[in-house]
Structure formats: C-alpha cells, structure tokens
Amino acid sequence: MVLALLAVVVVLDQAAKWWAWRHVPGTRINSGGDVLVGPVVGGWYAGPVTGALLDLLDFGLLSIAVGVLARCRAPAAAVVPGALMTGGWASNLLDRLGV
Secondary structure (H helix, E strand, O other), X not given: OHHHHHHHHHXXXXXXXXXXXXXXXXXXXXXXXXXXXXXXXXXXXXXXXXXXXXXXXXXXHHHHHHHHHHHOOOOHHHHHHHHHHHHHHHHHHHHHOOO
C-alpha cells in the first residue's frame, strides 16, 4: 500500500509539473529554496557541491523513511498520510536530480 501511494503521488506531481512547465508562463520548479528556508539554505541547495551532498543526504533519509513505512504495522490512518508526505518528498528529490 505504501509503495502504491508513493508511486501515485510521484506520478501525479511530476505530471502536473510537466504540464505547468510547458503551459504556464513564469513557472519555476524547485529553484533551490523557498520562503521557509530563506536564501542561505537555498544557496546551499543551488551550489554544485553542497547541493549534491544535500541531495545525497535527502536520498538516504528518504530511503529510511520508505523502509520504515513499508514495514510499519500501524493502522492505515497513520500510514497513509506518511506515505503521501514521503511521496511528495520523493517527487521534490526527483526534481532536484533533473528527472
């Protein structure tokens, strides 16, 4: 169930971004930061070395989160939101990796 939800979220998110990139003027997708992290952390993600290291750290944390969710025996009310959030995180990581 977790893997199916992850796949659905990632595919829908990537498809929406694909459409927006081609049809909405001024679209910016994952430009390195946002209002919540500010320009300093955004600069880390935009840097070639620090951005790659942070992407590697994200991939490791994401892998751990997916593994924990896939093995979790909690009720669906706890697992489904976790899978949806992890799917969004995976989609953003794919954006950073240039997919």
